[in-house]
Amino acid sequence: MAATALALYKNAAASWDAPCFEVDTMLIKIASLACTLCLAAVSASSSTRAPLVRLDDATVIGFTEGTSTSFLGIPFAQPPVGKLRLQLPQPVARYSGIINATTFGNQCIQQITAQPIFPASLPPEIPPFVATLAELVDVPQSEDCLNINVIxxxxxxxxxxxxxxxWIYGGGFQVGSNAVRPGAVIVNRSIELGTPVIYVSxxxxxxxxxxxxxxxxxxxxLGNLGLHDQREALRWVQKHISAFGxxxxxxxxxxxxAGSHSVALQMITNGGDTEGLFRAGWMESGSAxxxxxxxxxxxxxxxxxxxxG
Incomplete structure (x- = not known):
């Protein structure tokens, strides 16, 4: 838009055979138009600018939709692959560069069979239902899956x-993903109620x-690595959530x-030592x-x- 104003100025200057008072009037009009176009450009840029959050030396890029802003798939631990496979989660040493947080990160490897993993006493409808949870979202599976969403x-x-x-998802500790629950719905509703919250999964x-x-x-x-992953994510929240407000x-x-079971286990593990990572727990369908x-x-x-082998 500024280029448009400059072109108008040049065209006008090239045809200035008018008296001085007419040139002054034309200059005023062109200057006014240039200011209007520049302000419009700034306004458009401001309204479309992607939301950014600073983590250590990194810039995290999210997106805004309606009344909520999402930052998705942020790594909260090092990839548990190679030498870190079947090991305790290791925190990210320090963030750097650009983190594109506009899409969900990988979901963890899902269980593909429902037969050997569920107690025989369960109703026969339960295993097939839980097994279908892995198909609810179109998100790639990978061992490199320790990521967190902030809305x-x-x-x-x-x-x-x-x-x-x-939020800690369920799925029998066999399937599930942080992409299943629409966290923006919860944030938007909290705004409507006048008690805004931040949703993390x-x-x-x-x-x-x-x-x-x-x-x-x-x-x-090295037992219960999944529970250790949850706790590492909560440590990440303590360290970084203030950057998100x-x-x-x-x-x-x-x-x-299984997420409800996890909440209970996080509350009672290590003799009830929560490390100050949370102040309350909310369990839906299940205790320890x-x-x-x-x-x-x-x-x-x-x-x-x-x-x-």
Whole structure:
């Protein structure tokens, strides 16, 4: 638009054979038009500018839709692959560069069979239903799946100190994804109610990648890696949520089914030591389940070793 104004100015200057007072009038009109065009350009740029958040040395790019702004698929831990496969989650040392957070990150590897993973006492309709959860979202599966979504009311800034609802998905600890629940709906509703919140949802490793058992796993202290992933995500929230306008002292963890079990387990693990990562828990359909010994899964461990070498 500024180029348009400059072209108008040049065209006018080239034809200035008029008296001085007419030239002055023309200059005023062109200057006025140039200012109008430049202001319009600035306004358009401001209204379409992508929302940005600074994490360490990185710029995180999100998107705004309606009354909520989303930052999706942000890595909260190093990829659990290679030497970090079947190991405790390791935090990202420091963010740098540009993080495109406009699409969901990978979901964790999903269980593809419903037969050996569910108790025989369950109604026969349950295993097929849970198995279909992995098909609800069109998101790639990968071992590199430890990412987190943050959805905030549009216009939220650091220092707004909004409460945080951290969602943990269900799926029998076998399937599931942080892309299943429409977090923007919850944020938008909180705005309508006059009590805006920030919605967070994390991925965690599933099935054998996250809950492998056996004596070898017990000796290495590597049981329940999926629960460790959840806790690492909550540590990330404590460290970074203020950059998104959240209050780290007002985090409520929230889950359904296996996510509800997870909430209960996070509340009672290590003798109830929450590390100050959350102040409350909200459980939908499930409390801490009686799990028994990790050694019960030795046959599963042996089978996987025999099949993978």
């Amino acid at each position: 905030v009311p549009a216009g939220t800034r650091p220092g707004d100190s909004l409460p945080v609802a951290a 994390m991925n965690y490793r599933l099935n054998a990648f996250g809950f492998l058992g056996g004596s070898e796993i017990q000796k290495a202290g 959240g209050d780290p002292s007002k985090v409520t963890i929230w889950g359904q089914s 389940p009686p799990t028994g010994s990790i050694l019960k899964l030795q046959p599963t461990f042996d089978y996987i070793v025999s099949e993978t």
